[in-house]
Amino acid sequence: MTSAAISHPSVRLSPGHGGAWIDLHVLAPLVKKELRDTLRNKWIVLYTIGFCVLALGLASLARASADMAGFAGFGRTAASLINLVLLLTPLMALSVGATSLVNDRERGMLSYLLAQPVTRTEVYLAKFIGLGLAMGVSILVGFGVSAMALSGASDAGLFVRMTALAFILALSMLAVGMLISAIVRRSGSATGLAVFCWLTFVLLADVGLMGAAIAFRMRIDTLFFVALANPLQAFKMAALSSFGASLDVLGPSGLWASTEFGSALPVILISSLVVWTVAPLLAGWFIFVRRPL
Amino acid sequence: MIRVHELTKSFGRSRVLTGVTFTVAPGEAVAMWGPNGAGKSTALRCVLGLLRYHGDIAINNMDIRTSGRAARRLIGYVPQELSFYDDLRVREAMRLFTKIRRVPTSRIAQRLADVGLTGHERKHIGDLSGGMKQKLAIAIALLADPPVLLLDEPTSNLDAASRREVLDSLIALRNNGKTILFTSHRSEEMERLANRVLTIENGVIVDRRVVEQSKKCDSTPDELGSTRLQSAPDHSRPLRDARTVPTPSTNGVTP
Numbered sequence: 067m068t069s070a071a072i073s074h075p076s077v078r079l080s081p082g083h084g085g086a087w088i089d090l091h092v093l094a095p096l097v098k099k100e101l102r103d104t105l106r107n108k109w110i111v112l113y114t115i116g117f118c119v120l121a122l123g124l125a126s127l128a129r130a131s132a133d134m135a136g137f138a139g140f141g142r143t144a145a146s147l148i149n150l151v152l153l154l155t156p157l158m159a160l161s162v163g164a165t166s167l168v169n170d171r172e173r174g175m176l177s178y179l180l181a182q183p184v185t186r187t188e189v190y191l192a193k194f195i196g197l198g199l200a201m202g203v204s205i206l207v208g209f210g211v212s213a214m215a216l217s218g219a220s221d222a223g224l225f226v227r228m229t230a231l232a233f234i235l236a237l238s239m240l241a242v243g244m245l246i247s248a249i250v251r252r253s254g255s256a257t258g259l260a261v262f263c264w265l266t267f268v269l270l271a272d273v274g275l276m277g278a279a280i281a282f283r284m285r286i287d288t289l290f291f292v293a294l295a296n297p298l299q300a301f302k303m304a305a306l307s308s309f310g311a312s313l314d315v316l317g318p319s320g321l322w323a324s325t326e327f328g329s330a331l332p333v334i335l336i337s338s339l340v341v342w343t344v345a346p347l348l349a350g351w352f353i354f355v356r357r358p359l
Numbered sequence: 360m361i362r363v364h365e366l367t368k369s370f371g372r373s374r375v376l377t378g379v380t381f382t383v384a385p386g387e388a389v390a391m392w393g394p395n396g397a398g399k400s401t402a403l404r405c406v407l408g409l410l411r412y413h414g415d416i417a418i419n420n421m422d423i424r425t426s427g428r429a430a431r432r433l434i435g436y437v438p439q440e441l442s443f444y445d446d447l448r449v450r451e452a453m454r455l456f457t458k459i460r461r462v463p464t465s466r467i468a469q470r471l472a473d474v475g476l477t478g479h480e481r482k483h484i485g486d487l488s489g490g491m492k493q494k495l496a497i498a499i500a501l502l503a504d505p506p507v508l509l510l511d512e513p514t515s516n517l518d519a520a521s522r523r524e525v526l527d528s529l530i531a532l533r534n535n536g537k538t539i540l541f542t543s544h545r546s547e548e549m550e551r552l553a554n555r556v557l558t559i560e561n562g563v564i565v566d567r568r569v570v571e572q573s574k575k576c577d578s579t580p581d582e583l584g585s586t587r588l589q590s591a592p593d594h595s596r597p598l599r600d601a602r603t604v605p606t607p608s609t610n611g612v613t614p
Contacts, residue, residue, distance in 0.1 A: 087428060095458035103444060174442030180406045181436040182459050183428045358411055 093188050100196020104162065107312070110204055113158040117208035120150050125215040135208075148213065148305045151205075151232045152298055156239040157264050159201055163243020164260035166193050167354065169255045177359055186355040194244060194347060201236040205229060227308045237299040238342035239267075245350035273297040287326070290319040294335070297342040304335035311332075360385045360507060361406065362539040366414040368401055368562075375401045376412070376562040385506070388539040390553035398562040399542035400439065403511050406540065407436060418507060432460075435500030439512040441492040445485025449476065449495060452484060453502070460503040470498040475524065481532075489516035497525065503531075508532065510541035514548065528552060 104110055124146040167190075170176040179189060209229045243260055250256040275296070279289050293299045303320065323331055360382040362606065368376040377400045383389045391399040405412045408431065409422040416423045418430040435480055451469045467561060469479050474494040479487070493506055493516050500508060513529065514522040549556050549568060558566035579596065 089428075091461060092459055095455055099444075099455055103446075106446060159577055172441070174438070174443065177409055178436075178442055180409055181431065181434075181438075181544065182433040184459060185428055267499070359409055 074116050085111050087185050088188055088191065089185075092184050093192055096192030097196045097199070100193055101199050104197050104200035105112055105203065107162070108199075110158070110162065110200055113154060114204040114207050117150065117154055117204065118211045120154075120288070121147060121208050121212035122132060122215055124150065125212045145306075147209070147228065148302060151228075151235065151305075152302060153230055155201075155205065155236050156267055156298060157261075158204070159236045159239035160243040160246075160260040160264050161257060162197055162201070163240040164246040164250070164256040165253050166197060166244060167247035167269065168250055168256045171251075171359060172253055180359070187351065188353050190244075190354050193346065194240065197240055197244075198237050201240060205232045205236060209255075216247060224308070225283065228305060231301060231308060231339075234339045234343070235297065238297045238339050238346075241279070241343045241345075241347040245346040245353075248350040250351040267296055267298045286322045287317050290323050294338045299341055300335045300338040300342070304332055304339070308337070360387075360419055361389075361540055362415070362417045362420075363402070363406065364415040366402060366405055366412055366416065366489045368398075368405055368410060368412045375561060376405070379414075379559070379562070379564055380503075381557055381564065381567075383538055383540050385538050386533070386536045387554045388533045389551050390556045391540070391542045391559055392544065392547050392549055392556050393559035394544065395534050397559045399559055401446070401562075402559070403509055403540070403542055406509060407431065407434065432503070433505050434507045434509055435503070435505040437493070437500045437508070437510045437513050439515055440489070441484070441496040443484055445483060447484050447592070448480070449482050449484060449487070450480040452495070452604060453480075453499065456502055462503045470501055473501065474498045474528065485590045490518060490521040493517055494521070494525065506536075507540070510539065512542055514543075514545065585595045 103128055128146060135268055170179070175342070177191070180186065206229060209232070211223060213225050220273065242263060246259050246263070250251065250259060275289070275293060278292070293303075303323070307324070323334075363382070364380050366376055367374070379402060381389070381400075391402060393399055401410065404410050406416055406418070406423065406429045408416075418433055421430040421433075447455075449471070450467065453471070454464055455499065457464045457467060467480075469476070471480065474497050476491065476494055476498060479491065484492065484495070487534040493513070497513070508529075510529070514525050517525060529539065529541075533552065533554075538613045539552070541548070541552070553570050556566075556568045556570060557564050558568070
């Protein structure tokens with residue numbers, strides 16, 4: 067045989083159908099391909115442009131109000147950007163993730179790729195990493211544009227914290243999207259389910275939480291932990307706390323959490339987002355490596 | 360080189376393959392012949408480890424289920440229709456597979472030349488014709504010079520001239536010692552490329568034939584100009600110059 071038989075470093079993750087080995091030499095080109103393909107994806111480009119335009123608009127408004135009110139900076143824009151991130155980032159990540167595997171499966175590309183000496187784990191992981199990096203680029207460009215629009219007044223630390231939080235939120239939504247893609251067979255269904263999840267996280271969860279709080283007379287601590295079950299709420303609280311704002315803007319449960327957990331609160335909030343990344347990612351992987359193509 | 364034993368595959372309640380048993384010796388070309396829906400492509404996908412199945416499949420004594428990557432390193436696969444990212448350029452696709460197969464990129468030019476795609480490196484895959492895509496799939500399959508080739512209707516998208524070219528290449532590869540398992544419903548491919556033909560109907564091997572070696576000699580690449588091309592699919596026509604071999608008893612493996 068040829069150099070194909072050369073020994074290579076590999077990491078054993080766990081046994082599974084078709085082998086669950088990760089060969090970093092195989093993973094790297096697959097990630098590169100995913101990243102390049104995603105950055106060429108017109109939807110990602112549109113999301114990024116939309117994010118930039120809206121971020122610029124918010125930055126201009128913040129600057130205008132700063133001139134009148136006498137204070138400025140990235141912090142004010144960042145506060146406005148939270149709502150923008152809450153709307154756009156989950157939609158982008160969920161839709162891209164949900165169509166990732168299912169599109170390839172429908173076109174027969176997945177079969178062709180898996181007929182090569184690669185494992186399903188590598189293909190799955192490469193998709194997640196490649197798509198995640200593309201999300202990161204998109205978010206970095208969006209925040210970068212707004213930071214540049216406020217050049218001279220930017221708070222670098224806050225910019226980094228906000229970008230990082232938005233990136234973690236994108237990863238968690240991407241993981242949920244990939245779980246959908248591993249479960250669903252058709253791209254139409256995957257997109258529909260992704261939009262439904264987005265609506266649930268953005269709107270229905272809040273409405274449901276308010277209704278449940280009233281109907282069941284929830285205790286404040288229960289209310290806080292139920293709110294944490296929504297990754298968007300966790301992001302919102304983490305983002306607000308990241309620039310020193312008092313969480314009493316979120317009502318009694320926010321106030322309770324900041325008094326109860328103090329400086330540990332950001333860790334708890336970010337942990338919630340990490341769980342929302344790892345759990346669906348593992349569930350999607352488990353389904354993908356075992357399910358017939 | 361390839362051993363398939365009691366292969367059974369069902370999709371839901373529909374049984375597609377039932378107790379399929381055969382072997383392919385090193386350097387041998389075996390055809391799976393049969394009508395559409397007979398189970399040929401499913402058998403090939405099982406051999407690649409893409410589908411779950413009952414039974415045993417081994418490539419060079421490696422179980423495809425437990426040693427999937429190692430076994431697939433030995434295989435070059437040509438699908439019925441190359442489905443790959445249309446906005447990827449030919450050279451980019453080749454580079455990706457050199458990385459996956461861990462072979463030097465210097466091979467790309469030679470493999471493209473082998474299949475007559477020199478000069479098309481910068482074209483997007485989406486801009487290639489069906490025949491050119493098929494040739495690209497063959498070039499990718501040959502990148503790592505694997506000892507086994509699995510071909511799913513390898514000439515199905517080709518015109519007569521391209522079909523002749525591809526068939527010539529495949530015959531040359533077989534003559535150079537490649538082990539080939541392919542599906543087809545063209546009698547011409549059976550007669551010229553296959554050493555043995557397995558006829559599959561309704562998921563069962565109903566006939567096993569050895570194609571006469573004298574005819575194989577007639578089909579060497581040097582004499583292809585005089586070979587008559589059978590353009591129309593002709594599954595029902597009995598194979599010329601072939602003789603039926605006894606069907607193996609029970610679970611016997613055909614040598």
